Ligand SMILES: Nc1ncnc2c1ncn2[C@@H]1O[C@H](COP(=O)(O)OP(=O)(O)OP(=O)(O)O)[C@@H](O)[C@H]1O
């Protein structure tokens with residue numbers, strides 16, 4: 001070989017993002033399945049977090065409300081808190097298993113495409129990056145949608161309980177809402193990344209000849 | 217051919233064994249082969265004789281169990297992951313029976329992909345991509361997805377993609393296998409044209425007698441061994 005390979009060259013991220021978005025669009029059925037499972041798990045998570053947040057906000061701000069809250073909602077929450085932690089954990093674990101499974105199938109379906117990428121000069125790193133970018137998109141969409149849904153349900157569920165004492169502005173405390181959203185998105189992102197790790201490494205490590213043998 | 221021609225591919229006693237549980241499948245059983253620059257080679261053989269296995273090993277897509285493979289005088293087994301990717305990107309263009317275009321990308325994106333991997337600039341690869349598509353007669357289809365193209369058109373895109381980084385070798389595994397007779401002929405003519413104009417070495421596994429007719433040498437393999445090699449003048 002006359003020229004030696006330039007090790008500094010790597011695939012531009014913008015191109016990777018473009019391919020990732022195209023892939024998500026084309027495989028929209030599987031994409032939406034993964035996204036929906038994320039939305040459901042995250043919305044439950046957000047619902048609980050938001051509920052606790054509202055109650056804390058209420059207890060902080062008003063004695064009358066604290067009295068009410070500790071007797072009704074607050075008590076409710078403290079009593080079932082360990083159960084809720086358990087529920088959150090379970091729902092997130094199930095979601096994780098679902099994502100890993102869906103990603104594994106999605107990656108298996110794409111072995112030949114991955115083999116082709118490698119024939120054209122892709123490094124293992126490109127394959128991993130592509131799958132991680134796709135997963136981050138799922139994670140962001142699932143996390144924010146799920147977060148919104150959970151917050152909405154939590155507010156609707158708690159409004160009648162705290163009743164007239166709580167003004168809408170207090171329940172809709174921007175601090176609590178934004179914290180819940182941020183935490184939801186972060187949890188969603190880490191969950192989806194954890195789920196894609198194994199399939200992505202599996203796909204990236206595969207010899208191109210093996211990947212190309214797979215039927216589409 | 218003059219005595220000065222270089223060998224682009226050399227295989228020394230290449231063996232490939234697949235292990236499936238307790239079974240040992242000897243797909244290649246000691247292949248020795250020298251291929252000169254600019255040659256047009258057909259590899260023939262019955263199903264299961266080892267053509268695809270040989271294709272993968274020449275193309276650095278798989279490692280031989282035993283023996284050595286040299287591409288442009290470089291021992292492929294000595295290359296690390298970066299160098300292998302570089303070799304696949306720059307030295308070899310691959311063409312498959314099933315076309316293997318990236319389904320989500322347009323014809324133009326498919327053709328430019330190897331150039332993106334090679335680190336070319338956008339203006340440069342867009343221009344070259346259009347030129348290549350024009351060369352294979354698909355300029356007006358540049359923005360179409362593979363699913364919107366016929367088999368013959370997809371294979372033309374694949375040929376344009378294989379030529380993207382001006383490789384010294386084009387490897388094809390039954391490139392006309394999924395095409396009708398006439399379309400297959402067009403593909404063969406295209407490959408022949410490029411091999412002559414660009415001095416690209418074409419190595420193609422095939423059952424197609426039309427392909428054999430344009431070859432400089434025909435290598436017949438059976439049960440993982442070279443059965444015979446026929447020079448064109450004797451055909
Ligand atoms: N990855 C693999 N694992 C196990 N066995 C394999 C593998 N790849 C090929 N083989 C075996 O090696 C032998 C040669 O296969 P190969 O695909 O090279 O044949 P071929 O000449 O390309 O056949 P065809 O004309 O049908 O494409 C076959 O017996 C096949 O079953």
Ligand SMILES: [Mg+2]
Pocket residue numbers: 267268269389
């Ligand atoms: Mg084959």
